[in-house]
Amino acid sequence: MDTPTLLTHFRTHDVPLELSRGGEPVWDDAELHRNARLSDPEGYALLALVPGALPWQRARVLLETLAASRDGLGEATRAPLTKVTRALMFGLPPAYAITALLALRRLRANHKHTTRAIVTFVLEHPDADALIEARRPALIDCFEHALGKATARACARLVTEEGGGDPARPVAGGDGDRQAGRDAGSAYLRRSLLRFTADPAAAIVRLRALYGPGTYGAPAPQEPPAPLDPVTEQPPIVTSTNRGDIAATLVHLYRGGPAAELRPALAGYVAQATRGLPRLAANVALVLDTSGSMRGYGDREWAVMSQAMALRLVLSEVCERLTVVETGGTAQAPAGSADLAGALLDALGTGPELVVIVTDGYENHLPGDLARVAATLPRAGVTTPVVLCQAAFTRGDDLTLRDPAPELPRRPFWHQDDFAALLPWVFAHVGEGAEWIRTTMLTRLEGGR
Numbered sequence: 001m002d003t004p005t006l007l008t009h010f011r012t013h014d015v016p017l018e019l020s021r022g023g024e025p026v027w028d029d030a031e032l033h034r035n036a037r038l039s040d041p042e043g044y045a046l047l048a049l050v051p052g053a054l055p056w057q058r059a060r061v062l063l064e065t066l067a068a069s070r071d072g073l074g075e076a077t078r079a080p081l082t083k084v085t086r087a088l089m090f091g092l093p094p095a096y097a098i099t100a101l102l103a104l105r106r107l108r109a110n111h112k113h114t115t116r117a118i119v120t121f122v123l124e125h126p127d128a129d130a131l132i133e134a135r136r137p138a139l140i141d142c143f144e145h146a147l148g149k150a151t152a153r154a155c156a157r158l159v160t161e162e163g164g165g166d167p168a169r170p171v172a173g174g175d176g177d178r179q180a181g182r183d184a185g186s187a188y189l190r191r192s193l194l195r196f197t198a199d200p201a202a203a204i205v206r207l208r209a210l211y212g213p214g215t216y217g218a219p220a221p222q223e224p225p226a227p228l229d230p231v232t233e234q235p236p237i238v239t240s241t242n243r244g245d246i247a248a249t250l251v252h253l254y255r256g257g258p259a260a261e262l263r264p265a266l267a268g269y270v271a272q273a274t275r276g277l278p279r280l281a282a283n284v285a286l287v288l289d290t291s292g293s294m295r296g297y298g299d300r301e302w303a304v305m306s307q308a309m310a311l312r313l314v315l316s317e318v319c320e321r322l323t324v325v326e327t328g329g330t331a332q333a334p335a336g337s338a339d340l341a342g343a344l345l346d347a348l349g350t351g352p353e354l355v356v357i358v359t360d361g362y363e364n365h366l367p368g369d370l371a372r373v374a375a376t377l378p379r380a381g382v383t384t385p386v387v388l389c390q391a392a393f394t395r396g397d398d399l400t401l402r403d404p405a406p407e408l409p410r411r412p413f414w415h416q417d418d419f420a421a422l423l424p425w426v427f428a429h430v431g432e433g434a435e436w437i438r439t440t441m442l443t444r445l446e447g448g449r
Contacts, residue, residue, distance in 0.1 A: 001039040003047065003428040003437070004409060006032075010053040011421070017059050017099055025063065025103035033064045041068070042077045043434060045084040046441040051229045052421035055096050058228070062088040063100040066117055067109040082113065083445045089121045091228035094131055094221055097121060098138050105145035118146035119196040122210065123203040126225035132209050134220035140210060147192060155193045156211040159204050232417040238394045240303035244416020245269040246313060250306035266313075273416065274317040277423075278439045282432040283321040285352035288312060289359035291328030291338035300393055305334065307414065308358045308391045314419055315356070323350045328365075337365035340404060341373040348377075348384060354430040355386040361402025371405045385429040389413060389422065 009032065018026040027033075036044040047053070048061035065085055070078055089097050101118055122143045125131060132139060144152040189204070197203040233242070241248040249266045253259060294305040316322050325347045328338035340363055347355050363370055374386060390399060392414040399412055409429065413422050424440065427433030 001036045001043060001434075003043075003434055004425065006036055006044075006047055007050060007053075007425050007428055008409075010047065010050070010057040012054075014054050014056060016056050017063065017096075017103065019099065019102060019106060023106045025106055027060055029060070030064075033060050037064050037068060041065070041070075041073065042080050043438055045081055046438055046445075048088060049084065049228060049441045049444055050421060050424045050437070053228075055092055058088055058092055059096040059100045062092070062097065063103050066100070066104055066111075066114045067107050069111055070113055078113075080442060080445065085113075085117050086120065087226070087228065087445060089117065090126065090226040091224050093224050094125070094127065094135075098131075098135060098142070101142045102138060105141060110145070115146040116196045118142050119193070119203075120198075122146075123197060123206045124199065127221040128206050129209065130218070130221050132206060133215050133218035136210065136214045143210065151192050153211075155189055156207060158189055159207050160211065230417070230420060233415065238414075240300060240306070243303065243307055243414060244310060246273060246310035246416055247303070247306040250309050251302045254302040254306065270313045270317060273314055273419065276443055277318050278436055278443075280319045280427055280430075280432055280436045282319065282353045282427075282430045283323070283351065284315065284319045284430070285323045285325065285347035285350050285355045286312060286315060287340065287343045287347050287355060287357040287359075288324055288326045289328055289338045289340065289357075290326045290330055290334050291336060291362070291364065292334050293362040293364065294328070294338075294360055294391070295334040296393075303393055304360050304391045307416075308360075310416055311358060311389065311391075311413070311419065311422075314423070318423065323347065323352065325350075338363070339365045339369075341366065341369035344370065344373060344386065348382060352384060353432070354426075355384060356426055357386065357388045357405075357408070358391060359388065359404070360392070361390050361399060361404055363404035367404075371407065374405045374408050385409075387411070387426055387429050389426065 009029065013029060015028060020026050033044075036047075045061060045065050048058045062085060065081060065088075070081065073081075092100075101121060104114055104118070122128065122132075122139050140152075146152075147155065190200075193207070194200040194203060233244070235242045240251045246266065246269045249262055249269060253262050253266070288308060290305070294308060295302060296304055312324065325343045327340060327343035328334060328336055338359065340357060340359060344355065344357065357370075377384075377386070386408055388405060388408045388410040390402065390410055390412040392399060392412050395414055397412070397414070403410065411422060411425055413419070424433075424437045427436050
C-alpha cells in the first residue's frame with residue numbers, strides 16, 4: 001500500500017461517489033481503493049480517519065470496507081474494521097454515508113458485517129428520527145437489502161400490528177393465543193433483526209416509523225453527529241499570535257518577552273500537543289530554513305519562523321532520533337540566505353531514514369540548486385525519502401512561485417492545528433511511519449485524542 005499517495009489522494013481528489021442510472025456505483029478511483037484494501041485492510045481503513053481526508057474519499061473507504069468479505073481476517077483485524085466503519089457512518093454527513101450504503105445494494109454485498117452496519121445506521125444513527133422522515137425511501141432500500149426484502153417487511157408487519165412482537169407492549173385481557181403470537185413474533189424479531197441492534201426497544205420504535213406514512217418535505221440533517229476531524233481554530237483575521245499556542249509563545253519570546261515565564265509555558269504547550277502520540281522509531285533529519293525571509297517583518301515578523309520552530313519542537317518529542325541542520329543563521333537570529341541544497345546534503349550525511357525540509361519556499365541562495373540536487377540524488381543511488389514542509393502565513397497564501405523543488409513531495413502548513421494531518425503525511429514516507437499512523441488512528445478510535 002502506497003501510504004503517501006493514498007493520503008494525498010484522500011486530501012485532494014474531491015469527486016463525488018455517484019450511482020448511475022442503472023444503479024451501479026460510479027467512482028473513478030475504485031481500483032486505487034481496492035488495491036489498497038487488498039494490501040492492508042486495517043491500515044487502509046484507518047487512513048480514512050487521518051484529519052483532512054475529504055468526505056467523498058471517506059465514503060469510498062466506507063463502501064470498500066463494507067463491501068469486502070472478512071473471511072480469513074482474524075479478530076485483531078475485524079474489531080478495528082468494525083470500529084472504523086461505525087466512526088465513518090456517524091462521522092460523515094448523512095447524505096454521503098447513505099450513498100455508500102445504497103451502493104452496497106447495487107454491488108449485492110450482503111456479508112454479516114454489512115448487514116449489521118446498515119441496521120446500525122438506519123435504526124441507531126443519532127439523527128435517525130429526522131433521517132427516517134426525510135430519506136425514508138433510501139433508508140428502506142438499504143434496510144431491505146441488509147435483511148432481505150421479505151424478512152424486513154415481515155419484521156415491519158410484526159412491530160406495526162397490535163402487540164406486534166414488542167415485549168414492551170402489553171397484551172390486553174391475557175388472551176393465550178395472542179400471547180403465543182406475541183412470543184413467536186418476538187422470537188422472530190430477535191433472530192432476524194434485534195440481534196443486530198444495541199437498543200432493541202429504540203430499534204422497534206424506529207422500524208415502525210420507517211414503514212409509517214412519513215412527512216412529505218421533511219428536511220434532512222446535513223451535518224455529521226460525530227465529526228471525524230478535531231475542531232480547528234478559524235480566526236477571522238490572522239495575526240502572528242493566533243496560529244496556535246506554541247507559535248504564539250515563540251513569537252513573544254523572539255520579541256523579547258519574559259523568558260522565565262514563557263519557556264515553562266512553551267514546554268507545557270508542546271507537551272499538550274504531543275500527549276498520547278507514539279514515538280516514531282526512525283532516524284529523521286530536519287533541514288530548518290532560518291534565513292531572513294523566515295523572520296519576516298512588520299505585523300508578520302516571526303510568524304513563519306515561529307510556526308517552523310513549533311514543528312521542530314513537536315518533531316523532537318515524537319521522533320526517537322532527530323538531527324537538525326539549520327541554514328541561514330539561527331532561529332533566534334535569522335540572517336542572510338539559506339543554502340537549502342547544501343543543508344540537504346549535510347542532512348543526508350548523518351545517515352537518516354527520512355529528511356524533512358522546513359522552509360517558506362524562498363530559495364535566495366543559488367535559486368534552483370535544491371531542485372537540481374533533489375533530481376540528482378536518485379541517479380547517485382540515494383534512496384532516502386525527502387519531503388518539503390512549507391511554512392505559510394495563512395491558509396490562503398499563494399505558494400505557486402515558492403516551490404524550490406517541484407519534484408519533492410510538498411505540503412504547506414500555517415497553523416498548529418495542521419500538525420494533526422501533517423505528521424501522518426510526513427511519517428508515511430518512512431517504513432516505520434505505517435505503524436505510527438496505525439497506532440495514532442487506533443488511539444483516536446478509542447477516544448484518546
